[in-house]
Amino acid sequence: MPSSNKLALRELTQMGILLAGAIALRLIENTLSYLMPLPGAHLGLANCITIIVLYLYGPKKAFLFLTARIILVGLLFTGLLTPGFLIGLGGALFSFLIMALGSSLAVLSPVGIGLLGAFFHNVGQILVAMILMHTTALLSYLPVLILLGIPTGFFTGFLAKLFLDRLRSYWENK
Amino acid sequence: MRKADYLVLVALVLIAALGYGLLALRGNSSNKILIIKHDNAIVERIALKGVQAETKLSIPVKDGTIKIRYDKNGAWVESSPCPDKICVHQGKITKPGETAACVPEKVLLAIEEPAKEAEHDAIIK
Numbered sequence: 001m002p003s004s005n006k007l008a009l010r011e012l013t014q015m016g017i018l019l020a021g022a023i024a025l026r027l028i029e030n031t032l033s034y035l036m037p038l039p040g041a042h043l044g045l046a047n048c049i050t051i052i053v054l055y056l057y058g059p060k061k062a063f064l065f066l067t068a069r070i071i072l073v074g075l076l077f078t079g080l081l082t083p084g085f086l087i088g089l090g091g092a093l094f095s096f097l098i099m100a101l102g103s104s105l106a107v108l109s110p111v112g113i114g115l116l117g118a119f120f121h122n123v124g125q126i127l128v129a130m131i132l133m134h135t136t137a138l139l140s141y142l143p144v145l146i147l148l149g150i151p152t153g154f155f156t157g158f159l160a161k162l163f164l165d166r167l168r169s170y171w172e173n174k
Numbered sequence: 175m176r177k178a179d180y181l182v183l184v185a186l187v188l189i190a191a192l193g194y195g196l197l198a199l200r201g202n203s204s205n206k207i208l209i210i211k212h213d214n215a216i217v218e219r220i221a222l223k224g225v226q227a228e229t230k231l232s233i234p235v236k237d238g239t240i241k242i243r244y245d246k247n248g249a250w251v252e253s254s255p256c257p258d259k260i261c262v263h264q265g266k267i268t269k270p271g272e273t274a275a276c277v278p279e280k281v282l283l284a285i286e287e288p289a290k291e292a293e294h295d296a297i298i299k
Contacts, residue, residue: 038263083277084258112179119186129277134214137273137284143193150186 011057015065022049022069023076030077041148044156046073047117051099051110051160056167059100066096087128094124110164114157118149200271203287208249210242211282222246222285235279242283249283250274 025045033042046069054062070092071080078085095117102113122145130138210218212233223246230252231242238255248268251261254276261276267285274283 083280087277107176107178108182109176109179111175112182115179115182115186119189129275132277133211133275133280133282135211135273135275135282135284137271137282138275140197140271140273143190143197146186146190146193150183150190153186154183 011061015053015057015061018049018053019065019068019072022046023072025049026073026077036148038144038148041145041152043152044114044118044121044149045159047095047114047121048156048159048163050096051103051113051117051157052163054099054103054113055110055160055164059104062100063096066092083129083132086132087125090128091121091123091125094127095119095121109157110161111154111157114155114160115150115153118153118156119146122146122149197271200269202268203270205288206248206268206270207286207288208244209282209284209286210249211284213280220244222248233281235276235281237279240276240279240281248272248285251276251281251283254279254281 023046025048029042029045036042050062050066050069053065057065070089073088074080074085078088098120099113099117102108102116108116122142126138126142126145130136204223206222208218208220208222209216210220210231210233212235217233218231222244225244225246228243228245231244233240233242235255240254240261241252243250243252248266250266251264251274254261256276256278258278261274261281261283264274267274267283270285270287272285275281
């Protein structure tokens with residue numbers, strides 16, 4: 001099947017470029033994190049790419065994309081299976097699950113998906129941290145994380161929507 | 175943006191407000207206990223009411239030493255060998271329920287009230 005192979009190759013290439021973009025964004029975020037009001041907080045720009053992939057290629061391929069990103073970011077920055085890695089993993093998987101569900105229901109725009117993604121990323125992170133530290137006391141971190149997640153989730157979702165809208169109009173005018 | 179997006183936005187604002195409300199409700203207490211855990215075991219348990227002057231405390235951990243200070247109002251992590259220093263940036267914790275955690279080194283500072291303390295399964299003195 002030459003035509004489907006060609007399609008697969010094109011998708012693979014596009015997702016490779018987006019993956020490189022997601023990792024570059026993560027690197028930029030790491031250097032910009034001192035600007036955030038809370039230490040360790042991120043804008044979640046890499047999540048913006050996850051939303052784009054989710055809408056362009058669907059949940060299954062987006063999950064593979066996310067897995068690749070998590071492993072690469074782990075190898076490059078946090079180290080595999082360190083507490084920081086596990087906390088990020090919990091947040092990423094929990095938020096992906098909800099975003100995949102949300103995008104397939106098709107009542108939300110990418111902005112709503114970004115908001116939900118940020119919220120469940122925070123909840124997932126705190127859940128993993130609570131398991132690692134054997135304490136429920138870490139719940140007191142949640143309100144400030146949720147509050148910060150509203151503008152950052154809105155921003156990443158809005159960027160994803162902008163990108164997808166432009167891409168769509170480009171394809172239509174081609 | 176669609177209608178459902180606004181609903182999500184409003185719901186998240188309400189959840190954040192509720193969380194802040196619950197945190198504020200706990201208020202301050204004069205009978206505070208500082209609990210310091212390492213590797214999920216309590217290593218120090220200090221009634222802050224009886225603390226006269228600012229006190230230093232060092233906890234040996236995997237990558238070095240975590241330095242903690244406390245006085246009669248609360249406690250804070252002065253320095254830590256962990257990479258992200260979230261525990262140090264957390265600053266002084268003063269209210270019951272507040273925590274400063276260093277997840278990589280598995281150290282937790284928490285302020286509790288005597289009534290809540292009974293929930294612990296083990297207290298090491």
